[in-house]
Amino acid sequence: MKKKLLLSLVALMVIGSMLFGAGIQETAPAKEVYFLNFKPEIADVYESKIAPVFERETGIKLKVVTAASGTYAQTLKSELAKSNPPLIFQTNGPVGLADSLNYTADLRNTDFYKILADKSMALEMNGQVLAIPYAVEGYGIIYNDAIMRKYFALPNKAVAIRSAEEITNFALLKAVVEDMQKNRATLGIQGVFASTSMASGNDWRWQTHLVNVPLYWELRDKNIPFGQPTRNFDFTYANQMRNIWELYLNNSTTARGLLGSKSVDDSMAEFALGQAAMVQNGNWGASQILGVKGNQVADNDIKFLPIYTGVAGEEKYGLSIGTENYLCINKTVSSEQQKLADQFLTWLFSSTSGKAFVKNDLMFITPFNTFADNELPTDPLAKDVIRWMNKDGVTSLSWDFSVIPSREWKSIFGALLADHIAGRKSWAEVAKAGADAWKSEFDLAN
């Protein structure tokens, strides 16, 4: 009797563990596209809006996983090693692509590649098309024109110009900003610029985007063509970067010491709530302004100014426009799955319902030939980026930060900027350490 009981117990255990074992093994449904999304600000659109419609129209499931801000590379690394890896993932340019070469399929024969308007925008390596851009973006200083009009109507304003449109260089910007900061109580703002967010993972607006401005000017001076890696970044425009950097810090909603706990979300919320008149960010931030509860900014008051730093001739230059959003298809999955991935991307960027999502919800300015002029996004920031792109006599700054030698350099530079805020390092030390780190990071990567 006892023996029987024991035996049946053992049998139960074995069966149980087998069932349990089967339960944890994740098998993908026959038709599923797994997309590892890079942009947290629009994660919800993919999950709650696009996935159901895509499944209804094509019968294919869409699984979207979004990496938390600043953790894409590490999420991708662990997801790729799983038995059910993502079919579609993102890379940020040549430097990022070099890390995932073992996983990127050749996209030359995909439908997705066929709809790319300018084929030179795709990333190629060894004769293979490995990554295709899906969104052109622009960034600069976003301003709230209602507050600006209020300022320019002040009887005691210290500048001669009469509207934000007339700000065309750093000297004017500085004069306006400093005078606005003086009158902040009258204007009903806490500071001209929203917080210079320095919380962990939230310093990319400075260590990538802002530093792109001096990088752009230096590389043009040296006649280095766009996209070509360089070992030497001498920070010849360090003083110009310092101009704007200190303008941000000195005319902010937040005291210097408290910036370490501010996130990009905080800054965008300050702008949306009318506590700040300006914030440096790109058109991807539209959803963070329009979507904030209690948003105080009217759509047609949200506009862009270029990041002026005091470089001679900057009047003729516009926003920083480019892309670091490229999609890759995983080459380690079966060819059927690769086709599904292609099908999803082509659907998203060429079908009527897909394009409606891109225009209204994702708000991408896309580089595809499937979009007519009236299908461009209508959110105020995207519209203003398009306006700046097409402005007569204005050249856009390119996104040269794609040649930053490693992500580590960005972290190092971000920490240097934090040191500068805290007063531990002078600007000269920041510039020198930044340039030195560039060399050592370049050598490590090459």
Next chain:
Amino acid sequence: MQKSIQKYAALFVLPALICFVIAFLVPMIMGVVLSFFRFTTVLDGKFVGWENYRRIFINQEFTNALWFNVRFTVVSMITINVGAFVLASLLTMGLRGTNVFRTVFFMPNLIGGIVLGWIWNLIINGFLLSRGVTVVSDPKYGFWGLVVLMNWQNIGYMMVIYIAGLQNIPSELIEAARIDGAGRATMLKSVTLPSIAPSITICTFLTLTGGFRLFDQNLALTAGDPGKQTEMLALNIFNTFYGRSGFEGVGQAKAVLFTILVALIALTQLAFSRKQEVEA
């Protein structure tokens, strides 16, 4: 019965063994092997010999993290154990509400490290607000913030162990000491401390290894800011592995060194403390 247990021993061991192999043994061996490879994901790589170990020391990161970690561990080990012992002594004196206090002091231990890190991040930032700084403005805030956090979390746990130790001191021993005219200091030095030596051993072991293995609290409170100056070993390994492309193997090599280091320190400490223990 005895016989049938022997007969089925292997079967009963099996589930635990499988878990142990999957969750501990395999990753451990893979980890050591991978430390000699250059790889992106853990399933493919190229053998590079000792290269990863050499690359650990191309900059000061690892040694800085080690030094910060050692300082933190020493300070928090002392403060936690002293604090826990004092509380345990107070709560074995037969005060009113002893059980309520024991429960309250133990409770922080039930909260996860990430949550604690965030909570203390808010508290410390709130406290520092009057000075116009945050916990990541200066590494010393981060250091003491972490010490406070660890104390808050661990004192209650260690206290329970000390209470058990204190309650196990035979009352005859205490009486005998009193009759012999031992004062408070002598009592503590010659009776209490030697009697609870096993508790001291286990508590110092736990706080020592805990200090070195600290990860979630570190990540949530400061994330290593400013500029990696409050980064401890575990977080540094994580950031090397995940944060730097091309350095996955280096992160792995650091992890191997880290394991050896913690094992050595813990074993030395155990051997040392065991010597102090007496049979009561």
